[in-house]
Amino acid sequence: KAGVTQTPRYLIKTRGQQVTLSCSPISGHRSVSWYQQTPGQGLQFLFEYFSETQRNKGNFPGRFSGRQFSNSRSEMNVSTLELGDSALYLCASSFRGGGSSYNEQFFGPGTRLTVL
Amino acid sequence: DQQVKQNSPSLSVQEGRISILNCDYTNSMFDYFLWYKKYPAEGPTFLISISSIKDKNEDGRFTVFLNKSAKHLSLHIVPSQPGDSAVYFCAAAGAGSYQLTFGKGTKLSVIP
Numbered sequence: 649k650a651g652v653t654q655t656p657r658y659l660i661k662t663r664g665q666q667v668t669l670s671c672s673p674i675s676g677h678r679s680v681s682w683y684q685q686t687p688g689q690g691l692q693f694l695f696e697y698f699s700e701t702q703r704n705k706g707n708f709p710g711r712f713s714g715r716q717f718s719n720s721r722s723e724m725n726v727s728t729l730e731l732g733d734s735a736l737y738l739c740a741s742s743f744r745g746g747g748s749s750y751n752e753q754f755f756g757p758g759t760r761l762t763v764l
Numbered sequence: 765d766q767q768v769k770q771n772s773p774s775l776s777v778q779e780g781r782i783s784i785l786n787c788d789y790t791n792s793m794f795d796y797f798l799w800y801k802k803y804p805a806e807g808p809t810f811l812i813s814i815s816s817i818k819d820k821n822e823d824g825r826f827t828v829f830l831n832k833s834a835k836h837l838s839l840h841i842v843p844s845q846p847g848d849s850a851v852y853f854c855a856a857a858g859a860g861s862y863q864l865t866f867g868k869g870t871k872l873s874v875i876p
Contacts, residue, residue, distance in 0.1 A: 652807070679862055691808075691853065691866040704863045738807050742862060750796040750815070750857060753864065755807035 650675065652741050652756035660762045666727040669759045673720050673741030679703075680722040681753060682714060685736040694737075697722050698744055726761075734763045767791045768856050770867035779876050783841040787854030787867055790835065795859040799828060799839045801850045802869070808853060812839070844874045 653672045661667050673680050681704075682694040693706040697716035714724040720741075726733055740753035769788045777783045785799075795816045800808035814821040814828045814837070821828050827840045841848055854867040 654807075681862055681864070683864075683866075690868045691855075691864075693863045693865070696862045698862075704861060706863065740807075740864075744862060750813075750860075750862075752798065752810050752813055753862065754810055755800070757805075757807045760805075 652739055652754055654737075654739050654756040654759050656759060657757065658760045658762075660764060661729050662764050663729055663731060665729050666725060667729060667761060668723055668725045669737055669739075669761075671722045671724075671739030671741075671756060673722070673739075674754060677741035677743050677754075678720050679742040679744035679751075679753075680716055680720065681740045681742070682722070682724050683738045683740065683755075684708075685738060685758070686734075691738070694724065729763045731763050734761060736760050765790075766868075767794075768854055768865050768867040770852075770854055770870045772870050773868070774871040774873070776873045776875060777844045779846055779874055780843045783839075783844045783848065783872055783874070785839040785841075785852050785854075785870050785872065787837045787839075788835060789837075789856055791856070791858075791865070792835070793858045794856040794865075795861075796857045797828070797830060797837050798855045798857075798864070799826075800853045800855060801848075802853060803850050811852075841872075844872075846874050846876050848872060849874045 679698040681696040743751045798813040799811045851869040855864040
């Protein structure tokens, strides 16, 4: 079974631009979460999408947004880029079955975004 | 306010010995705990998890122990192998939530 894929793997943008990152989950997984990893803050949760709806949102400004398509693929968008947005952006997918049981999240390789 | 803490930034262990990585949490609403391993330039790889209703879970060389009263969990790797050298992250989730809160990681070096 193919793992989580993220495109592009590397991206260089300048301040003020916007960027869209893409994530394809493991086949059959319906939940996609996004995380930002920086040296100072570590891994921080951005948001989770399940059945095309945002279920949870982390403590990030509104410049960070996302969406999920009917095939469970997800995109995240960052508008008006700032230098501090330089980070590794990770996508994780999960089966997210019914009930309260938890299903592990599996991560993609990430997109390295550099803002100049 | 760090809700998940890994107080040891690094750990060195001889090959064949036991590696013990520790993690403390402050949020009593956390219901599920996971350990991930990460190599540079790669995404985290899921290792093992434990529900709050258990105190131990084993998978091959990896065992996770949970002490709810102390809000502490640990990952034991026995025996340690050079390929285990990586950064290990502890993560926690609340009941029914898929929002993971991560610790800052512990870099494990297994010396041949």
